């Protein structure tokens with residue numbers, strides 16, 4: 001794993017995770033998921049071993065059907081494992097879910113069209129039983145963090161796709177989850193919007209030091225955002241390579257033109273190709 005890179009942080013800003021001392025947020029040991037389909041069982045995940053440390057930004061990348069979403073769902077207690085073990089903050093995924101460890105952002109923003117932007121972000125906090133004024137204050141703060149101050153009274157359908165996705169990120173961050181799970185959150189967006197959101201998400205991660213598990217099909221996105229890239233392969237769904245990023249924690253989009261970025265992208269591409277054989 002890489003040495004912690006703290007250069008460039010302004011004073012008073014804590015460095016992002018130190019791999020040497022960070023505790024494991026997620027541990028999977030020989031975790032398998034077999035779906036019982038009508039004709040034959042589907043090995044969606046086969047003996048996956050993976051440790052994700054607190055504060056890491058980990059991307060899962062691989063071709064369709066390699067088990068990325070299944071792995072995300074297993075970690076978030078949305079899918080049981082058939083065998084093996086998964087621990088989240090040293091608890092079972094269901095215990096972690098009860099303690100509201102997760103924030104989940106899906107490919108489609110999944111906002112309620114009849115609720116305003118503010119009311120959408122407030123909803124999970126209200127369900128948790130927080131006081132209304134507190135819910136509103138937190139929701140306003142989270143919206144400001146994703147650059148949506150001033151849009152509180154709008155309805156989701158009055159916003160662009162990228163803005164809607166920022167609302168769902170604000171909603172997921174509202175109850176301060178320890179782990180942010182993101183399943184291809186920007187897959188449906190145009191490239192320019194996607195670049196902008198990638199940049200904002202990277203800055204958010206840098207600021208908040210939250211653990212992020214991120215599913216993507218895009219090599220460039222995985223390389224730009226991640227501290228570690230998990231390359232997966234289908235039939236059966238498995239991990240073929242885990243790549244530590246040598247890039248510094250502070251990034252901007254121009255970094256994509258550097259030789260280091262190109263080298264890392266090439267390494268991911270090769271691992272994906274190997275997994276296809």
Ligand SMILES: Nc1ncnc2c1ncn2[C@@H]1O[C@H](COP(=O)(O)OP(=O)(O)OP(=O)(O)O)[C@@H](O)[C@H]1O
Nearest residue numbers: 035037042044063064065066067068069070071237
């Ligand atoms: N509920 C289910 N019942 C049966 N098979 C399933 C179920 N969910 C997923 N699968 C199968 O398990 C495998 C892994 O699916 P999964 O959605 O995790 O892959 P993925 O890598 O996220 O794919 P994509 O990139 O297309 O979203 C696939 O072969 C899929 O068809």
